Amino acid sequence: MTCDAPAPAGAPAEPEWRSHGPRRRSTRALRVRTAAVLVAATVLAVLLVPPLVQLDQQAVDLAAKLQPPSWSHPFGTDDVGRDLLLRCVYGLRVSLLVGVAAALTATVVGTAVGAAAGALGGWADRALMRVVDTFSSVPHLLLGIFIVAMSRPGVWPVVISVALTHWLSTARIVRAEVLSLRSRPYVDAAVSGGASRWRVAVRHLLPAVLPQAALAAVLMVPHAMWHESALSFLGLGLPTHTASLGTLIQSARGSLLAGQWWPTLFPGLFLIVPTLALAGLAGAWRERINPRHRSELML
Amino acid sequence: MDPMAPVLSVRGLSVRFLLPRGRRVAAVTDARFDVAPGECLALIGESGCGKSVLASALLGLLPGNAQTAGSALLGDLDLLTADERTLARTVRGRLIGLVPQSPAAHLTPVRTVRSQLEETVATLTATRGRAALRAAAEAAAERAAFPADHLDRHPHQLSGGLAQRAATALALVGDAPLLLADEPTTGLDRDLVDRTVDELRRHVDDPRDGRRRALLMITHDLAAAERIADRVAVMYAGRIVELADATVFFGPAGPRHPYSRGLLRALPDRAFTAIPGMPPELGDLPAGCAFAARCDRATDICAGPPPPGTLACHHPHVPEDVRA
């Protein structure tokens, strides 16, 4: 076989192309799509059901208390005959509100502290990080319980309690990111180009950490929802008449022992499924914003 | 088996990437070359010309949006159609030893060189037992001239040159007939480049273990290529435009393709003048010669596909030109 076997002159024949690469992409795409559908369904349910469905979640019907799932009450009823499906949707609404509000607060505080510590450096960095360490040294749930115990039961004390115990990790992530970016030659280049400290921070450092911070915020929503549920389950979070997933599960404890599984199972599922879906979606997003995955083309 | 039969035989190898909105990027077009045992082929070209994609194709490491055509025969095995299981179990490490671009990143930072060598020996060879593994790891280190008293160090405790030797030692463990070195000298200074390249060359025709390996070295460093290569393949815009004997290529006659000549003229010890213009986008290649737009010899015929063979040029320099 010679090396110079001539090909036919003129336009070369189109070669036969073969595809390669890992097959897992398709199952991953399916997973991401499922997660996205579930998250979208959750958001739509909590936004649309209360205004559109003219049913009172508080409507008591003692004649129909603790009924198993049926056509008229797909999730059954609770110990005073309220419809559990409706209660779960309202509960999810409150839990999601608490989760999102707490995650946003925690992210804003965490990003500000982390960015300041990383960008300023020196004693400011040391002082801020000691504050973070101090907060971290107390178990989160204990600190959370302390904060809600100091105030009247309600939504906002729970938000603050969850936020104050969750900004620490964001602060650490953002600080580490800013520190690693600060030593990049492109920051040197900006300094050499006459950029002020402020301009370096706002134009080069902050935009670089925002995707990370936003991702941390999304990942924190399920975490915060669980935290709310834990506080409410302990009877410290929301008042029991406010339906949240935590209060629903808490008030169903008694019935579980009596063999009535539905008042615990459905709120539990409403907690688990949307939070897992949200975490899954955030994970896929993390892969996207990770620079190593950004370019499909490897040149 | 014929001792001079090529270790690797690449025919019509093309790689393209499918991008969103129907864009296609022709990263490698119709590559054809052989590498024989005891021979070093240097694949040279500028960054983004497709040479790293070619290496990834040979190792089966292309991303999911890539498509390939042609064949790359390693013995009887076509690397382009082999499944992942075959590539993982029989090819990587065993048939192809990879000398990586940045050895520091290739080594596991939290483990000593010794433990990584022993693990590789245990994975790739039949050696079993603690003492035997230890001895085999030390032998592998010695083959790559990695000093035995540095074996218990972590990668960050090694200089650039020693990290490169550690990575080379790992690549040699599986006793692969083909070594693939992807930019092994990037970021090293000249003395270290010379040493690294000389060491690689030694493994091609190693008198100590009597092995004759084939070495495919991918580089943009012409001086390193001149020092090591028996033959040179020049890649431009995804196509191997010239495949030539290294002594002729770097010698007084010089290369024949205008792009190769331009590259050599750009060296600081030669004319030190750049080729005007920039290479075309791989996503938007002209139908004809991709270099024509920058070439002072281009004519109308260059708008058609370049001639096949080892010199993809309608107007190559002929030896008479050089004497004139």
Next chain:
Amino acid sequence: MLELRSITAGYARNAPVVRDVSLSVAPGESVGLLGPSGCGKSTLARVAALLHRPDSGTLLLDGEPVRHWRHRAPRARRTAIGVVFQQARLSADPRLPLTDLIAEPLRATGRGGEVPARVAELAPAVGLTPDLLTRRPHEVSDGQLQRACLARALVLRPRLLVCDEMTAMLDASTAAALVAAVEDYRAATGAALLAVGHDRTLLERWCDRTVHWDGLA
């Protein structure tokens, strides 16, 4: 133009990577600083560009001692020196299209109005075509990105250029093109050059005078 006197510098308190080094660059002169990798020459380049405060020693810029580094250095002094680093990938903000990358120093110094004219003038000088200017760093090759980084270093018309291994990652032709662009700029403006590298052939061909790292201490 630039004079470094007994500079000692490093990143950890007791382990300086630059020890007692002296070097001077006259106005309009090009000096090549030759040294093996890891010898500390990049640190010296950062000191010379006012990006790293030395532990001891004096740096004179136009005969005046420099007392402040990085953000504390007066802006006019900082911007009198243009810097190009070895790794274009790391020296470009990944979010900025090449036009903004080149224009950033103009905007940072409140001269945003000059952007279109300066970019139009510099892009051909470093060999960048208009279609490349709208792309982000991950959409161009290393060589194209380094061309943009050189344009950024030239955009404020520095009187001294510090090129730290500018061409080490590039192919021969792109390297020659970038060196030619630097020399064109110097011929037009009379700027001085400190080129740091490990390639003796390159530096001796490029610079008026080449000094070896070992001869500086």
